[in-house]
Amino acid sequence: MKIINNLEEAEDINMQLNYYNKEDQVLLAVDCIIFGFDKENLKILLIKRNFEPEKGKWSLIGGFLKKNENLDQAAVRVLHTLTGLGDIYMEQLYTFSKIDRDPGQRTISVSYYALIDVESHKFDGIQIDSARWFELNEAPDLIFDHNEMIKRAMARLRRRALTKPIGFELLPEKFTMRQLQNLYESILDKKLDKRNFINKINSLDVLIKLDEKDMTVSRKGAYLYVFDKEKYNKKVEEDGFTFKI
Amino acid sequence: MKIINNLEEAEDINMQLNYYNKEDQVLLAVDCIIFGFDKENLKILLIKRNFEPEKGKWSLIGGFLKKNENLDQAAVRVLHTLTGLGDIYMEQLYTFSKIDRDPGQRTISVSYYALIDVESHKFDGIQIDSARWFELNEAPDLIFDHNEMIKRAMARLRRRALTKPIGFELLPEKFTMRQLQNLYESILDKKLDKRNFINKINSLDVLIKLDEKDMTVSRKGAYLYVFDKEKYNKKVEEDGFTFKI
DNA sequence: TTTACTAGTGTGTAAGATACACTTTAAAAT
DNA sequence: ATTTTAAAGTGTATCTTACACACTAGTAAA
Numbered sequence: 001m002k003i004i005n006n007l008e009e010a011e012d013i014n015m016q017l018n019y020y021n022k023e024d025q026v027l028l029a030v031d032c033i034i035f036g037f038d039k040e041n042l043k044i045l046l047i048k049r050n051f052e053p054e055k056g057k058w059s060l061i062g063g064f065l066k067k068n069e070n071l072d073q074a075a076v077r078v079l080h081t082l083t084g085l086g087d088i089y090m091e092q093l094y095t096f097s098k099i100d101r102d103p104g105q106r107t108i109s110v111s112y113y114a115l116i117d118v119e120s121h122k123f124d125g126i127q128i129d130s131a132r133w134f135e136l137n138e139a140p141d142l143i144f145d146h147n148e149m150i151k152r153a154m155a156r157l158r159r160r161a162l163t164k165p166i167g168f169e170l171l172p173e174k175f176t177m178r179q180l181q182n183l184y185e186s187i188l189d190k191k192l193d194k195r196n197f198i199n200k201i202n203s204l205d206v207l208i209k210l211d212e213k214d215m216t217v218s219r220k221g222a223y224l225y226v227f228d229k230e231k232y233n234k235k236v237e238e239d240g241f242t243f244k245i
Numbered sequence: 246m247k248i249i250n251n252l253e254e255a256e257d258i259n260m261q262l263n264y265y266n267k268e269d270q271v272l273l274a275v276d277c278i279i280f281g282f283d284k285e286n287l288k289i290l291l292i293k294r295n296f297e298p299e300k301g302k303w304s305l306i307g308g309f310l311k312k313n314e315n316l317d318q319a320a321v322r323v324l325h326t327l328t329g330l331g332d333i334y335m336e337q338l339y340t341f342s343k344i345d346r347d348p349g350q351r352t353i354s355v356s357y358y359a360l361i362d363v364e365s366h367k368f369d370g371i372q373i374d375s376a377r378w379f380e381l382n383e384a385p386d387l388i389f390d391h392n393e394m395i396k397r398a399m400a401r402l403r404r405r406a407l408t409k410p411i412g413f414e415l416l417p418e419k420f421t422m423r424q425l426q427n428l429y430e431s432i433l434d435k436k437l438d439k440r441n442f443i444n445k446i447n448s449l450d451v452l453i454k455l456d457e458k459d460m461t462v463s464r465k466g467a468y469l470y471v472f473d474k475e476k477y478n479k480k481v482e483e484d485g486f487t488f489k490i
Numbered sequence: 491t492t493t494a495c496t497a498g499t500g501t502g503t504a505a506g507a508t509a510c511a512c513t514t515t516a517a518a519a520t
Numbered sequence: 521a522t523t524t525t526a527a528a529g530t531g532t533a534t535c536t537t538a539c540a541c542a543c544t545a546g547t548a549a550a
Contacts, residue, residue, distance in 0.1 A: 024309050025270035028353060064269050067351060071342040095340045095355050097316040106312060108273060110340050178497080195499070196539065218496040219547040423528080440530070441508065463527040465515040 029102070029109040030074045031062035031146065033093070033153035034083075036118040036133055037170035039179045042186035043118065043133040044150065046142070047082065050130060053104045054143040060150075061131075062109070075112040083131070089115045089169040091160075094152055101145050109145075113153040115169035136186075161187045165206065165243045168227040176214050176222040177201070184245060204243060206232045274347070274354040275319045276307035276391065278338070278398040279328075281363040281378055282415035284424045287431035288363065288378040289395065291387070292327070295375060298349045299388040305395075306376075307354070320357040328376070334360045334414040336405075339397055346390050354390075358398040360414035381431075406432045410451065410488045413472040421459050421467040422446070429490060449488060451477045 034045040046058045063078035065071060071092065080086050093111040101107065118133065134140070136154070141147065161167050167183050168175075181197050201207065208228050213221035235241035279290040291303045308323035310316060316337065325331050338356040346352065363378065379385070381399070386392065406412050412428050413420075426442050446452065453473050458466035480486035 021272075021309065024311055025272055026310065026312075027266075027270055028273070064266065065271065065342070065353070066269055067271075068344070070344055071340060071353070092340065095316060095337065097310070097355075099313070099315055108310070108316070110342075176497090193540075194497090195541080198498080199500090200538090213497095215547085219494075219549080220497050220545070221547070222497060421528090438509075439528090440510080443529080444531090445507090460516090463515090464517045464525070465528050466517095467528060 027105060027107045028065040028071075029062050029107050030065060030071060030078050031060045031109050031111045031149060032075060032079050032090070033060055033111060033113040033150055034079070034116065035113060035153070035157060035170065036116050036121075037183055037186065038118040038133075039171075039175075040182055042136055042170075042183075044136060044139055045083070045131060045133055046139065047131045049143065053102075057143045058140045059143045060111075060146045065110075071110050071112075075110075075114075079114060083121075085114075085116065085121055089166060091156075093149070093156055096145050096149065098145060109149075111149045111153065113157065115157075115166060117170055117172050120172055158187055162245050163243060165227060165229075165232055174210065174212070174214075174224040174226055176217070176224060178217070178222060180225070200245065206235070206243070272350060272352045273310040273316075274307050274352050275310060275316060275323050276305045276354050276356045276394060277320060277324050277335070278305055278356060278358040278395055279324070279361065280358060280398070280402060280415065281361050281366075282428055282431065283363040283378075284416075284420075285427055287381055287415075287428070289381060289384055290328070290376060290378055291384065292376045294388065298347070302388045303385045304388045305356075305391045310355075316355050316357075320355075320359075324359060328366075330359075330361065330366055334411060336401075338394070338401055341390050341394065343390060354394075356394045356398065358401065360402075360411060362415055362417050365417055403432055407490050408488060410472060410474075410477055419455065419457070419459075419469040419471055421462070421469060423462070423467060425470070445490065451480070451488070 036043045036045060045061070047061050049055050049057055049059050061078060061082045063074065063081070065074045069077065072090070075090050075092075076086075076088075079088060079090070090112050093113050096109045096111065099106065101109070139150070142150070157166075161184065167180070167187070170183055171179060177198055180201065181192060181194065184197070185192055206228050207225045210224045210226065212224045214224055215221040232241075232243070281288045281290060290306070292306050294300050294302055294304050306323060306327045308319065308326070310319045314322065317335070320335050320337075321331075321333075324333060324335070335357050338358050341354045341356065344351065346354070384395070387395070402411075406429065412425070412432070415428055416424060422443055425446065426437060426439065429442070430437055451473050452470045455469045455471065457469045459469055460466040477486075477488070
């Protein structure tokens with residue numbers, strides 16, 4: 001181990017480490033893992049690349065950070081430009097930096113994941129020929145380290161969905177208990193008991209049960225619910241409440 | 246919302262988004278939040294900057310990503326160069342990108358946090374005049390967005406320490422139950438019940454109780470323990486065990 | 491009127507979390 | 521030798537939460 005003995009040497013090292021060096025500039029990419037839910041299954045949005053390198057292969061949507069924006073803004077812009085989507089839940093995931101991850105050029109990629117309700121955004125441009133929804137286990141092999149990005153996003157989504165009410169981002173405003181359960185079963189990739197699930201959700205006390213039924217799925221019809229965001233926020237603030245599935 | 250109607254327009258957008266543009270290159274910094282524990286309190290290592298901008302102010306240690314390394318390697322290098330420390334637990338935290346976060350130049354910073362046992366690394370160069378350990382609540386105001394980095398690191402550490410055995414990275418190889426409890430009390434910032442804590446730790450069944458006592462703290466002396474990493478790994482693999490405090 | 495199909499509902503049991511106070515040990519002081 | 525001192529070490533009862541489990545209700549279509 002190196003021992004630093006005095007202030008002068010420390011200064012040298014600081015200078016060496018911190019001097020702004022144009023040589024070391026890199027391109028910063030932003031890649032988006034877009035999760036969608038269609039009331040039945042969790043899906044992921046991919047595009048077929050029509051430019052080199054790796055033209056013709058499937059990949060996440062992505063773009064480059066520009067001088068006049070921060071990463072969150074870049075992620076929003078990329079998503080909007082390629083899909084027409086706006087006002088979407090997005091969260092930074094992880095920064096990938098393997099030296100040759102992009103054979104075209106040294107590129108570091110900051111990944112973001114997004115959550116959207118597939119149905120309400122059906123005609124927002126995502127049905128262009130080069131973009132498609134894939135079931136999670138039927139997604140094709142992707143370019144670069146994009147497979148790893150999805151794996152990491154999936155792990156994050158699982159953890160978050162258990163402790164934050166982000167699942168509702170994947171559902172339409174009004175949804176049935178069955179749809180909510182389907183969502184959690186997709187995210188967690190396991191069957192849940194209907195009664196226990198409903199009991200747990202009700203005990204959280206953050207849903208509003210509407211006087212309205214969804215009659216499309218059964219003869220009896222299923223009551224619709226909405227997530228009460230104000231109530232949730234208030235509970236978090238006032239009682240330190242944590243959403244827990 | 247913008248609707249994309251055909252493949253040609255989509256291609257234009259793809260080209261526009263993805264063309265490698267030298268103009269948009271940026272400097273990537275790596276900043277390290279170094280947590281240390283001295284058997285009593287959780288601390289953080291800061292240095293006094295002896296170069297511009299913000300010369301004379303306290304900051305996290307940091308450096309810039311070089312062409313021939315990935316981010317993990319850069320973080321290890323920065324930590325080693327400035328403190329002499331090697332073989333340290335580090336984990337990528339978050340990437341900060343506010344446009345004017347560094348007034349000297351547009352810089353994006355990828356933060357890492359590190360965990361070390363203060364005592365065993367006492368003479369590794371960190372006592373140079375410009376570096377100092379601070380109690381968490383006595384740390385001075387830092388440059389740029391470094392305060393925010395610490396806040397985020399603290400939150401991550403709290404979550405991780407509850408579900409992964411990373412706390413042991415902050416302790417010497419041999420430690421007493423009291424020290425382990427002190428550590429968790431520091432991390433979680435609350436008092437824990439001694440009996441419940443010990444019962445819980447013992448039920449995890451991943452410590453080895455040694456036939457050896459630490460006689461420095463009390464008349465009676467306290468048994469020393471070591472974390473059994475092999476046993477832990479085996480349990481995780483074979484039974485899907487999760488460490489849970 | 492019957493059939494078919496999904497929605498909707500409650501309780502008992504097991505496991506885990508929490509609250510809580512006295513005894514043991516060995517060194518230091520007398 | 522005896523007493524004092526200070527932290528280590530230890531167990532149980534109670535409460536809370538997690539989990540397993542099966543029948544009735546309601547509506548549209550046949």
